[in-house]
Every structure is written in structure tokens, then in C-alpha cells.
Amino acid sequence: MTPTASIHLPFMKMHGLGNDFVVIDRRAGGPAMTAGMARALADRHRGVGFDQLAVMDVDGEADAAITFLNSDGSVSAACGNATRCIARHLMDESGREAVVLRTERGLLVCEDAGDGLTRVNMGTPFLQWNRIPLSEEVDTLHLPIEGDPVATGMGNPHCTFFVDDADVIDLASRGKEIEHHPLFPERTNVQFVHLTGPDQLRTRVWERGAGITLASGSSSCAVAVAAARRGLTGRSVAIDLDGGRILVEWRDINADIKALPGFRNKTWLSGVGNNSAGGIYSFETVADAEAFVTGYFPEEARKFGVAQTTRIFDAVATEEASREMNSVHYPGGALDREPGAFVYTEVWLSALPFDNAPWRQFNPVLKQQPGLMSKTWLSGLHTGTPGGIYAFDTVENATSFALNYFPSEAQALNAAFYTRVFDAKATAAASREMNSPFYA
Numbered sequence: 001m002t003p004t005a006s007i008h009l010p011f012m013k014m015h016g017l018g019n020d021f022v023v024i025d026r027r028a029g030g031p032a033m034t035a036g037m038a039r040a041l042a043d044r045h046r047g048v049g050f051d052q053l054a055v056m057d058v059d060g061e062a063d064a065a066i067t068f069l070n071s072d073g074s075v076s077a078a079c080g081n082a083t084r085c086i087a088r089h090l091m092d093e094s095g096r097e098a099v100v101l102r103t104e105r106g107l108l109v110c111e112d113a114g115d116g117l118t119r120v121n122m123g124t125p126f127l128q129w130n131r132i133p134l135s136e137e138v139d140t141l142h143l144p145i146e147g148d149p150v151a152t153g154m155g156n157p158h159c160t161f162f163v164d165d166a167d168v169i170d171l172a173s174r175g176k177e178i179e180h181h182p183l184f185p186e187r188t189n190v191q192f193v194h195l196t197g198p199d200q201l202r203t204r205v206w207e208r209g210a211g212i213t214l215a216s217g218s219s220s221c222a223v224a225v226a227a228a229r230r231g232l233t234g235r236s237v238a239i240d241l242d243g244g245r246i247l248v249e250w251r252d253i254n255a256d257i258k259a260l261p262g263f264r265n266k267t268w269l270s271g272v273g274n275n276s277a278g279g280i281y282s283f284e285t286v287a288d289a290e291a292f293v294t295g296y297f298p299e300e301a302r303k304f305g306v307a308q309t310t311r312i313f314d315a316v317a318t319e320e321a322s323r324e325m326n327s328v329h330y331p332g333g334a335l336d337r338e339p340g341a342f343v344y345t346e347v348w349l350s351a352l353p354f355d356n357a358p359w360r361q362f363n364p365v366l367k368q369q370p371g372l373m374s375k376t377w378l379s380g381l382h383t384g385t386p387g388g389i390y391a392f393d394t395v396e397n398a399t400s401f402a403l404n405y406f407p408s409e410a411q412a413l414n415a416a417f418y419t420r421v422f423d424a425k426a427t428a429a430a431s432r433e434m435n436s437p438f439y440a
Contacts (some may be wrong), residue, residue, distance in 0.1 A: 011041075012089070013048070015082030018214030018243030021088060022050040026057050028062060030164040035073030042071035051210045054082045062102040062305070063090055070209025077104035078155035080217015084110060084118040091118075100305040101313065105155030107305035121303055122218065125225045125250070126153030128426045133157065135185045141229055145181060150226035156208065158222035162230065166192040166204045175206025191219050191228070199237045201227060214243030224248040253300075254433050257281075260296060262288025266434040268427035269342060271420060272395055280344075280389050282329060282437075286312065286381065311346075311380060313387075317354040318377035324363050325375035328391075328437035335373050339391035339438055341398035342422040345406055346378070346387030349415040354379040357386040362409070369405060371397030387418075391438060395423060 009031065012023040022041055033055050041047045052068050059065035066086060068076040071106035083101060087110030090099045097112045105123055113119040129137050132153035138144055140151040149161045159178055163169060168193045178190045190206040203223050205216045220239045222226065227233040228250055235250040262284035269278045283289040293310040301308035319330055327333045340374060349357070359377060367376060371393040378387040402419040410417035424438070432439045 011048070012117065013050075014082070014085040014089070016085050016215060016217065016243075017241055017246060019052075019081045020050050021052050021054050021079075021085060022048050023054045023056065023082070023084045026055055029117075030287055033067070033069065035069070038069040039071070039073045042073075051207060051213045052076065052079050052082050052267040054079065054086060056086065059102045060419070061100075062095075062107055063099040065102040068103070070207070071211075071302055072209045074209040075104075076156050076209065077149050078122070079103075080120060080122055080154075080219075080221060081215060082217075083108060083122075084120045084217065087120060088118045097437070103155070109305040113390075114143075114412050119216070120256050121305070122154060122221050123304065125221065127225075127229075131426070133185060134183050138183070143183065145178070145183065149178075150229065151183075151188075152222040152225050154221050156224075157184050157186055158191065158219060159188045160193060160223055160226040161189045162195075162227075162232065164194060166194045166202050169204065171204050171206055171212055175212065179199070179206060179208050182230065189216065189219050189222070191223050193223055195227075195232055196240065199233045199279045201233065201237055201239045203239050203241050205241065209263055215241040217246070219248050220248050221250075224250050236342065254430065256265075257296075257434070260292060263292075265436055266431070267342070267389075267436040267438055268430040268434065269344070269420075269422040270426040272341070272399070272423050273421075279434075280376075282315070286314070311378075313378040314354070317379045321354070321359040321363065321377040322375070323359075325366065325377065327374055327376040328440065329376045332376060333437070334440065335391065335438065337373075338428060339373055339393065339424040341392045341395040341424050343390040343398045343406075344387070344420045344422070345402075346380070346385055346418045347410055347415045348385055348417065349413055349414065350384050354384065354386065356384075358413075359386070369397075369401055372401070391424070395421065399421075 014021050014023055024076045027196045038053050042050055052070060055067045057065045068079040070076055087099050091112055099110050101108050101110060111119045111122045126132055127140055129140055132151050134151060143149050143151055147161045149159045152158045175190045179187050180211050189208045191203050193201050193203045196202050201223060205213050205219045207216055223239055228235050235252055236360050237248055239248060264282040266279045266281045289312045293312055297310055323330050373391040373393060375388045375390045398421050402421050406419055
């Protein structure tokens with residue numbers, strides 16, 4: 001017998017509906033976890049055994065930072081069941097009713113839902129092919145794979161099949177096959193689902209890097225989103241997994257916003273090169289806009305556990321300048337095709353009233369910028385800082401404008417400035433639902 005080295009490694013064993021985890025708390029220090037160590041611990045005969053390994057570390061903004069590893073040693077960006085198990089542990093430890101955890105998915109707000117239940121906000125699902133990600137542009141609601149599955153991103157990729165009877169599927173064979181399908185460059189989690197009643201779904205899960213599991217939180221979220229998108233259920237469902245029942249709600253943020261006082265329309269914005277999300281909103285009055293940015297929006301950001309920035313602009317002050325730039329936010333403005341990108345700009349230059357801003361000299365020059373389709377001038381309420389929301393035909397033209405033309409103009413004004421580029425195609429469907437004037 002050859003002696004082997006050993007290390008002292010305290011751990012906790014947890015499970016959510018039988019989906020089991022080893023949790024290592026490194027907040028007070030400890031050895032770094034490697035893929036090889038994870039595989040050794042995952043061995044159910046010679047190690048401890050788990051579906052996922054979760055490592056807790058100290059985080060400056062959240063109650064803890066969590067890293068997830070699958071039983072094959074690969075990293076996973078999300079694990080809903082492990083997140084709620086760790087959240088419950090931290091709430092019991094601290095006596096608090098809510099905690100915030102940082103994962104690769106972002107900051108996740110976790111709350112005590114009463115009756116021993118824990119609620120986790122898993123963030124907005126990714127529905128665009130390149131955000132899931134897929135290897136090529138296809139319709140994510142109907143993938144070109146036998147069985148007509150749906151693709152969803154929850155920080156990790158998911159492929160959901162709706163079948164007559166999930167219980168007769170050879171999950172071991174079919175799950176492994178789909179996990180490695182070339183359409184999923186990062187591999188995928190796989191679910192087989194059938195409807196058992198109104199807003200009730202029977203689901204079986206194959207997890208990427210782990211195999212058959214009794215339950216999965218992120219898979220359950222993906223199933224709920226896929227079923228709602230297909231029109232099979234509403235947005236609040238009960239999902240019966242091999243390990244038990246889980247309740248999932250996919251909140252309709254658009255419906256909530258539409259019900260706000262004075263709301264007229266919203267254009268959703270999705271940051272190019274990052275996962276930021278936002279929008280440009282139109283309200284009936286300044287008072288309605290102020291109520292939104294001081295009440296509803298900060299509360300929504302808190303639920304997602306993220307920082308937020310809001311600004312109010314005076315639409316009346318900039319109407320003449322905007323109409324001259326074919327702004328779709330005023331009567332008469334219209335685009336002959338859908339935009340490919342948006343650019344937001346703001347210059348720290350006092351221009352009160354707005355007519356003091358040099359918009360008359362800039363508009364003719366702006367109209368010559370490659371790919372520019374329209375601009376809505378913006379004037380900061382109380383500050384007079386000028387800026388705009390621009391529509392371009394392509395992301396490339398928008399990026400060139402934000403990197404080249406606009407900085408040179410701000411330099412000529414000796415002013416600090418801010419620019420952002422957004423992918424219009426990624427948010428087109430969400431924006432149409434919100435009566436965005438860019439898609440009229």
C-alpha cells in the first residue's frame with residue numbers, strides 16, 4: 001500500500017429535492033479548489049459524492065461569492081438549488097430574512113419565502129442565440145434538432161424538449177447525446193417535459209457535467225420560460241421533478257411597467273459586450289417620470305441585487321432639435337427599417353436653457369454620420385446636460401460613432417462625456433411589446 005498525502009477540508013452536505021451538493025466555506029480561508037479535487041470529491045464510492053460542488057468566498061458587495069463546479073470538474077455559472085441551499089444556511093447563520101450572493105450569473109437576491117421555503121431571483125433569462133450561447137443564429141423557440149426543443153440561457157445553457165411522456169424517455173442515452181450537440185459550444189443541460197395539468201409540468205433532468213439528477217433549479221427556471229414561450233402554461237408553474245416539486249415564477253416585467261402612471265412607451269437596451277440591461281422610457285409628465293426613478297425602478301434593482309443609474313430628461317425642451325433629426329419620439333419621425341444598434345450619449349456641459357446647447361450647428365454634421373437613422377436629443381432635468389439616444393443601422397457604425405466622432409466633439413467642447421452602445425436586435429421583441437416608437 002502506498003501512502004497518499006491528505007488535507008483537512010471541512011465541508012457541508014446539502015440537497016435541494018435530492019439534487020445534492022458539497023459546500024466548502026472558504027470565507028475564513030482554505031485551499032483553492034481544482035478540477036481534479038472536485039472530481040475526487042464527487043466520486044460516490046471513494047469520495048463524498050455530489051451533483052455540484054459549491055465554494056463560498058468573501059465578497060466585498062455580497063454576503064458571499066459562490067463558485068460552482070460539476071462532478072466532472074467543469075465550472076458552471078449557475079446552480080439554482082445550491083444557491084437557495086446556501087442562502088438558507090446564511091440566513092439561518094445571520095438571522096436575516098434576505099441575503100445577496102454573487103455568482104458568475106451576477107448578484108442574486110435570496111429571500112425567506114415563509115414556511116421553510118427560500119426564494120431566489122435567478123435573473124432575466126437569455127433568449128437570444130448568442131447569449132445562450134448557440135454556435136449559430138437560429139430560432140431559439142424551435143431549434144433545428146429532432147424533437148423541436150427550446151433553448152434558454154440561465155447563465156448556463158438549457159435545451160428543453162416537450163414530449164408526450166417524459167417518464168418513458170431513455171434519459172441516460174438521450175441526455176448525454178444532446179449535452180454534446182454541436183449547436184451548443186459549451187454543452188448544455190437537457191430537460192424532457194410533459195404537461196400534467198394547468199400550469200403543472202412533469203420534468204426529468206440531465207445536467208451538463210453531472211448526468212441524471214433528481215432536481216435542478218436552473219433547469220426548472222428554463223423549463224418554466226420555455227413552456228410560457230410556447231404558450232403551454234402561464235408564467236407561474238409547479239414543476240414535478242424526480243426529487244419533488246418546485247415552484248417557479250417568471251415575472252412579466254413589461255406588464256408591471258405598462259401599469260405605471262403616465263407610462264407611454266419603452267425601448268429596451270442591451271449593452272454590447274456586457275450583460276447590462278436598461279431602457280429609454282417616455283412618460284406623460286415629469287412628475288410621472290420622477291415617481292418612476294425614485295420609486296419603482298430602485299425597488300426593482302434591489303430585487304435583482306444590482307446597482308442602477310437613472311436620469312430624467314425634459315422632452316419639451318428638446319422637441320425642435322429632435323424633430324430635425326427624425327426623432328421617432330415625436331410625431332412625424334419614422335424609420336424605413338428596424339435599427340441595428342442604439343447609442344446613448346451625455347456631455348457634462350451646462351446648457352440651461354437647452355437652446356444654449358449648440359444643437360443647430362451639430363445637427364447637419366450628425367446627419368452625415370454613417371448609418372445614423374435618427375436622434376432624440378436629451379436635456380437633463382435640473383442639470384441641462386445635453387445628450388441623445390441615436391439609432392444606427394449596424395452595431396459597427398454605432399461603435400465607430402461612439403469611439404471616434406463623439407469623443408472628438410466632446411474634446412472640442414472641453415467637456416467630460418459618457419457613451420454606451422446597445423444591440424437593438426437583441427431587444428427588438430421586448431421593445432415592440434412596450435410600444436417602442438423605433439418599431440412602429
